[in-house]
Amino acid sequence: MYVALPIRKGQEIVGYIRLARPLDDVRKTEEAFTGILIRSFLIVLVASALVAMFFSRRLTMPIRDMEQFTERLKRGETPGTLLIRSSDEIGVLAENINYMVAELQKRIAALQEEKAKVEAAFSSAIDGVLILDRDGRIEAQNDGMRSILGGRYGDILGKTPLEAFRSLELQKALDMYRAAGGPVSQELEFREDPQTVLDVSITPVRGWSEGQEKTMLVFHDVTRLKKLERMRVDFVANVTHEIKTPLTAITGFVETLQEGAIEDRETAKKFLTTIARHAGRLNRLVEDLLTISNIELGETRFYFESVALSGIAESVLHLVLTKAGEKGIAIASEIPEDLPPIRADRDRLSQVLINVLDNAVKFTPEGGRVKLSAGAADGEVIVRVADTGIGVPRDEIGRLGERFYRVDKTRSRELGGTGLGLSIVKHLIAAHGGRMEIESQLGRGTTVSLFFPVWRETV
Incomplete structure (x- = not known):
């Protein structure tokens, strides 16, 4: 390769600069540079694949472990401890599941011990x-x-x-x-x-x-023992069903990511967000189960403060709008802005409203209506959730707050009900110093009224 440039002084050319280099040297330099680029690309590609495999495995393994764990629990086995070392939502969920299983095992052990005592009593x-x-x-x-x-x-x-x-x-x-x-x-x-x-x-x-x-x-x-045994079996079956459904959804999204969707950042982000939402739902379910246990044992702590109902109601409605939309159910809200504040635990109040609204949507046929309204009277704020659902027979309304009680067990199980929702609501309302009243007509709908005391400043 030959290159020459003139040397000028003003308009006059006073000399030339010439540079000559063999073409082989140029090609070697080009080939070396190309090799560096290829190796760099391969290194980045391999590193990206390893990182993707790492995060995919990190997501998949805990979820599969939980699925296998709940399958064994569903079969009535004693699955031991769910070992998931993670500090994210899945890790918290695993800890709560372990706690729940430990509590179940304690109760089963108590039943077995009681049965052993019964057998000893026979001989006496x-x-x-x-x-x-x-x-x-x-x-x-x-x-x-x-x-x-x-x-x-x-x-x-x-x-x-x-x-x-x-x-x-x-x-x-x-x-x-x-x-x-x-x-x-x-x-x-x-x-x-x-x-x-x-x-x-x-x-x-x-x-x-x-x-x-x-x-x-x-x-x-052993009539009482058999009733307790049936309650335990129903409890395990319902909990397993509630846990397995979102776990199956999570597993489906993870498998889709493994099949290549993770390469699309937008799709991967969307799927991971959905997985996190389902994991959060599982976590809330386990927390509900622990809540009713702690309430019955008197171990639940309440942090009462002055709470404006309108803000809580708005956030809760957003949580049920999606499910209502899937069934074509219209959601209406009439919460006056000038309602007096109520004395409530903010988180527990949200839990109460979510449970009641979720029940209303769950048992209302497609195209129905659910209305959330509120008013004040006699030092109380009354929150009403009315639906156009299937309704409840008059002689069974009084049992709706009982633990595990369901009017239609088959339909409730198909809809994912565990029979705990209104029991939790009843206990939480009582802890707030309020009460719950239910009116219903079979085939026409149900209205749940929640009475909360108005917040009063103390000097």
């Missing part, structure tokens, strides 16, 4: 006892047996158990005892009002007078 004959003679007829009964049955079967002495109780289950247990030649235990259900569930232990009684072997039946009333 403190419970209901029947003695059968060698012909299988009732020869004697104790006061415990009379107390359990409440005299509903009249005089049973001299009758066989089948004649006395008309229970095929008890007769089958006796047949099993005679066939086995040893002790037999069986659970029986007496369907007469009131319905009673009994555990019966059948054992031989040796050393009786005249050397005859007789039979002793020891009954223990």
Whole structure:
């Protein structure tokens, strides 16, 4: 390669500068520079891929762990501890799930301990006892047996158990005892009002007078235990359903990111925002479960202050607008700006309104209406949530605040209900010194009225 430039002095050329360099040197320099660019690009590409894989794995693994954990919980297994070392929303959610499972295990252990005590009581004959003679007829009964049955079967002495109780289950247990030649235990259900569930232990009684072997039946009333067991099963099933639904959504978004969507920054940001929202929803669900437990144990703390209802109502309405929009439900709000402030815990008040509004939207058919309104009277602020939903039978309105009570269990489960919402509301309203009233007509809708005391300045 050859380059020459003139040297000028004014208009006169007084000399030339010439530079000559072999083309091979130029090509080598160009190739070296190109190599540096290629290597730099490859390094950046590999680093980007590693970073993407790291963050994708960091998001996916905890969520998959939680999904597997809840699956085991759903099957009734004892899954141990959910190990997720993270300080973000997922980490907080894992800690709350661990706490919830620990509390459940404590309650299950308490039930098992109580059952063990019941079995010990059988052998002591403190419970209901029947003695059968060698012909299988009732020869004697104790006061415990009379107390359990409440005299509903009249005089049973001299009758066989089948004649006395008309229970095929008890007769089958006796047949099993005679066939086995040893002790037999069986659970029986007496369907007469009131319905009673009994555990019966059948054992031989040796050393009786005249050397005859007789039979002793020891009954223990486990009706309450069975109700508690059913409550526990319903609780676990409902919680598992509520947790699994958003977890499935989170997993779907993460898998989409893994399949390549993470390369699109806008899409990735949108998906991650959605994942965070679902994780927040899970966290709020677990907090609700812990809330009702803490309320019942008297461990919930309240921070009362002067609260303007209008601001709280506006923020809460935004949270339910999306769900209402999906069903085509119109949301209306009539909150006067001049309402007096109320004495309330800001966070708990939001929780109350969210629960009531969410219920209204959940049980209102598509195209219905939900209205939030408020007014003041007699030193109270009354908040009303009215809907055009399915309504509640008149004879069941009084039970709506009971824990786990649902008017239509199948429909409530399909809609994601756990039966805890109004129970939480009832407890929180009582803690505020207020009350809850419910009016409803089947097929026409429901109105929930919440009464809060007005804030009064103290000197």
